[in-house]
């Protein structure tokens with residue numbers, strides 16, 4: 001697994017550095033213009049290509065599931081890639097975005113890498129070995145409780161705005177108990193911030209597998225918990241997630257799930 005991790009780290013750094021180079025040119029484009037969005041799509045694609053090339057240089061048979069290019073190649077080892085997580089932030093020059101690479105072997109997540117090119121911080125994990133930030137072991141605080149904690153979230157957008165009413169009620173409930181709430185905008189980094197104790201809990205609807213593949217392993221290897229908010233599949237499938245340090249995760253589950261109420265099954269089946 002160490003060899004896979006080394007390749008993933010190199011690929012993530014190359015991709016992140018590529019996006020950082022392009023961001024300087026983004027400043028020259030109008031924030032609202034369509035060309036800016038198209039430019040960012042090109043940046044995403046370029047970063048994904050860099051990762052795929054890095055993988056195929058060493059492992060030509062491995063499969064790929066990329067946000068931009070979809071599924072290709074073998075199915076024993078699958079690299080689940082988000083080349084630029086936090087695209088909305090990137091478009092605005094808001095410096096919270098990351099590269100996320102999760103490696104599944106025979107259907108199980110074994111390696112995770114999340115690289116933040118703004119802070120040049122590298123989060124990594126190998127199943128059973130633990131999670132690290134810049135080579136130093138990270139762990140969640142097992143004693144942390146919801147009261148007074150720092151909770152992260154993501155707002156429902158576009159196709160997920162059918163969750164809006166439930167979400168806003170959940171938000172109010174969390175605000176009453178937690179110390180404060182943050183919405184950084186990159187789910188991959190959010191999960192790493194839980195793993196390293198910078199936040200204590202997190203919830204969001206409608207994430208994609210490449211947003212959470214790497215971050216969820218990093219969190220679990222740091223002693224954290226992650227589960228699906230809805231009961232129509234596991235969290236990688238539903239993308240409706242509750243995560244956090246063990247006690248905070250349990251409290252969030254108890255607090256948030258009742259707001260989904262009887263509409264949950266309907267909404268999940270839509």
Ligand code: 2AM
Nearest residue numbers: 084085086087088154185186187188211
């Ligand atoms: P992205 O930046 O790669 O799209 C923000 O709430 C989180 O949700 C980010 O991790 C973001 O990943 C993810 N996300 C997934 N689909 C999205 C979409 N259609 N619009 C905005 N964010 C999306």
Ligand code: CA
Nearest residue numbers: 082085086211
């Ligand atoms: Ca993403």
